Amino acid sequence: MGLNIRKLTGHFGAEILDIDLSEPMSDATFAAVSTAFDENSLILFRGQSLTPAQHIAFSSRWGELEHHVLQEYTLPDHPELFVLTNKKKDGKPLGAHKTGWHWHIDNTYMPRPSLGSQLYAREVPPEGGDTWFTSLTAAYDSLPEDLKARIADLKAVHSYAHVYALKYPDREPLSEERKAQVPDLVHPVVRTHPATGRKVLYISEYIIKQFIGMSVEESRELLDELNARATTDDLIYRHQWRVGDLICWDNRATMHFAQPYDDVNYTRLMHTTRVITDVFKGERAA
Numbered sequence: 001m002g003l004n005i006r007k008l009t010g011h012f013g014a015e016i017l018d019i020d021l022s023e024p025m026s027d028a029t030f031a032a033v034s035t036a037f038d039e040n041s042l043i044l045f046r047g048q049s050l051t052p053a054q055h056i057a058f059s060s061r062w063g064e065l066e067h068h069v070l071q072e073y074t075l076p077d078h079p080e081l082f083v084l085t086n087k088k089k090d091g092k093p094l095g096a097h098k099t100g101w102h103w104h105i106d107n108t109y110m111p112r113p114s115l116g117s118q119l120y121a122r123e124v125p126p127e128g129g130d131t132w133f134t135s136l137t138a139a140y141d142s143l144p145e146d147l148k149a150r151i152a153d154l155k156a157v158h159s160y161a162h163v164y165a166l167k168y169p170d171r172e173p174l175s176e177e178r179k180a181q182v183p184d185l186v187h188p189v190v191r192t193h194p195a196t197g198r199k200v201l202y203i204s205e206y207i208i209k210q211f212i213g214m215s216v217e218e219s220r221e222l223l224d225e226l227n228a229r230a231t232t233d234d235l236i237y238r239h240q241w242r243v244g245d246l247i248c249w250d251n252r253a254t255m256h257f258a259q260p261y262d263d264v265n266y267t268r269l270m271h272t273t274r275v276i277t278d279v280f281k282g283e284r285a286a
């Protein structure tokens with residue numbers, strides 16, 4: 001099945017045209033979509049009109065979906081669908097707000113990190129609220145050889161409690177029960193993408209608390225350097241959302257950053273799902 005594809009940058013990202021995701025999708029078409037996803041690390045569908053159930057049904061083609069640890073921000077009848085918004089009803093937030101305003105890979109702190117995320121725009125502000133993406137395969141390739149050698153066997157501690165305390169001081173502190181659901185985890189810094197065989201710089205700003213065998217200060221310095229190299233202008237794709245856009249990005253090969261917006265004068269409403277199946281199944285030793 002041939003897809004009508006338009007590349008978004010020279011090195012990653014592609015828009016897939018002429019597909020209505022509210023319609024049932026054949027296995028052959030999904031196989032082509034899945035291949036485009038693996039090859040491009042990010043695929044965009046514009047002009048969609050999806051119910052929560054249709055969004056979930058499409059995302060589920062990749063595998064099992066996460067039920068987010070913050071269940072109060074999921075839709076009542078759809079625990080797989082996490083809501084990002086500044087909207088409130090009767091003073092109560094209708095979703096998580098100020099989320100992901102830093103460079104990160106989704107869910108690296110979970111026992112089964114996310115294979116990919118599917119973010120769908122329902123309401124967008126006229127300015128701001130863009131999402132920036134970078135390719136972590138291109139980022140790895142761009143590193144100087146001495147830095148590649150330095151991180152070849154390095155491992156990092158990924159910590160939800162760490163990022164939560166740093167980035168969400170205005171939220172309720174994490175309960176001990178929730179902390180227990182997301183204990184700190186260790187991942188290699190250099191991974192091999194199971195579908196492409198390419199090496200990936202598997203970093204996540206603020207979520208990485210420390211590198212194993214390094215002090216907190218040394219870790220911070222190295223993470224800052226890796227992050228800066230991974231987010232240079234030539235590596236980034238900046239997506240300006242329109243209502244009806246759905247982006248599926250590969251959490252094994254990209255990092256992203258949610259740009260703030262004027263949340264006093266504008267509203268933004270996004271729905272997201274995350275696939276948690278077999279994230280690095282078949283990973284070869286890097």
Ligand SMILES: [Fe+2]
Nearest residue numbers: 100105106256
């Ligand atoms: Fe995110």
